[in-house]
Amino acid sequence: MHETMVAQSIFEIILEQAKQYNTTAVSATISCGQFNPINDEVLNFAFEIIAKDTPCEGMTLEIIHIPLRAICKGCKNEFDFDVYKPMCPMCESCEFDFAQDAELLLENIELKDPDTK
Amino acid sequence: MKIELNKRILDKNEECALQNANFFAEHNITCINVISSPGSGKTTTLGRTIRDLADKIKIGVIEGDIFTDTDAEKIRAAGAPAVQIETKGSCHLSAQQVTAALSAIPAETLDIIFIENVGNLVCPSDFALGENARVVILSVPEGDDKPIKYPGTFAKADVVLINKIDLAPYIDFDLDRVIKDIKAVNHEAPIFQLSATTGDGMQQWYDWLVAQIKCKK
Known part of the structure; x- marks a missing residue:
């Protein structure tokens, strides 16, 4: 609350x-x-x-x-973070950095x- | 008439948190905000930490509960000064409440102040209290779905303790899933598996804690 x-x-x-x-x-x-x-x-x-x-x-x-933006460490793709699918949608890597929420x-x-x- | 404000809604809390942070800095104290569900073992973990580190560091505790001062009593029984904040219904501590409690704690004698937040994995995470670090505790019997259900709280943790690890063999608890879900939202925070009851795994938590004091001083 x-x-x-x-x-x-x-x-x-x-x-x-x-x-x-x-x-x-x-x-x-x-x-x-x-x-x-x-x-x-x-x-x-x-x-x-x-x-x-x-x-x-x-x-x-x-x-x-x-949305919270994330940047893939591998392919540098920038994407909206999805807590249900926490991975890069391009290369499916789970290694990424968050932008400022x-x-x-x-x-x-x-x-x-x-x-x- | 439209007015652009772009004002941080919790500014007042943030200002107060900054005052608290200044207080801790002036007194050379490391402040740690402890967040978890009710019943995860926050007080037991702190009680054991106080006893085991009694010769090394001086600890004080600010206890946040909706009602009662039973947790403060447990902390005093462990040998540390404790100040109880009764929030009387509020589900999290605010920086202002901590400011009031600081006047009642013997700050000059302490190395660490733990602020044991109200048991709740949602609301406390939005309210800075002026702490140097946040510890989030998750206990095995709560289930392995907590990090994915409360990502905001785990994302802001500086360290995560998985408590009651001694019960893991008896409970359907997927440890790998928990670690994977925490890492999905927080790559930085170390994750320690321990049991505050048996003492297993406590040393890595103590080492982390002592390093917090050193890196600050």
């Missing part, structure tokens, strides 16, 4: 922005990697509860799961235009 802490952090960041512009928030885009994944359903549920009766109520969260990021938020509020 680390999603609750993630939801809390996202909420605090968005609320600060919404207050700064004296408006409400509409949506947000979040991205995560393969080794720090989040469960979309649980995050949405936790966020919904935290955001109730605040300028963040009713927001939609878009969660992007970014994507961080857990709040990419952007959409606020309601203050004038149209």
Whole structure:
């Protein structure tokens, strides 16, 4: 249930922005990697509860799961790592290096235009 | 109105983890975050380590549990100072909780602080605590499918201990599969097979541990 802490952090960041512009928030885009994944359903549920009766109520969260890139040590092929088939799809070697896994990021938020509020 | 933020969501935890890391550096302490399922033998492994290395290194332990301080009691019985964090429901330790516990531990006297995380192979792996290294423990009775089911946790390990290896003959446990699955996500971490109950294989873990202190100092 680390999603609750993630939801809390996202909420605090968005609320600060919404207050700064004296408006409400509409949506947000979040991205995560393969080794720090989040469960979309649980995050949405936790966020919904935290955001109730605040300028963040009713927001939609878009969660992007970014593939982890791997580079084959043998044939140098670059591919998306698949935990169910952890090998190079070209030469089937299991010797590969990982690129940096994507961080857990709040990419952007959409606020309601203050004038149209 | 769209605002580009690209902000790290767990920044607050990361900042706090950095403070903890500075604390460890100032006190010349090596901090090790211990992650595993409940019942894998984290406390037993630490208890034996404390007893066996009592003459060589001074160890302190920060214990994370949802409820109770029974683990801290076991550590004290093994002869080391222990501070218990009760998370009261939270499934992992955060850096802030560790910061609070550090004020209660006799840091000046210690070489190593182990942080025994809440038993959980999922959530703890996303929260840096300021540690120098992470040990992930997997025990034989849990089954051989753990690394493939929790790749994120094993990918971030600096060392993996396969505990309760004395039970391997009695359990359907494919050791080769476990090692292959760990290596699929983590080529670097050494994997030690041991039993904290019988003491088998503990020496390689101790050697690794002592090397952590040396390479830091």
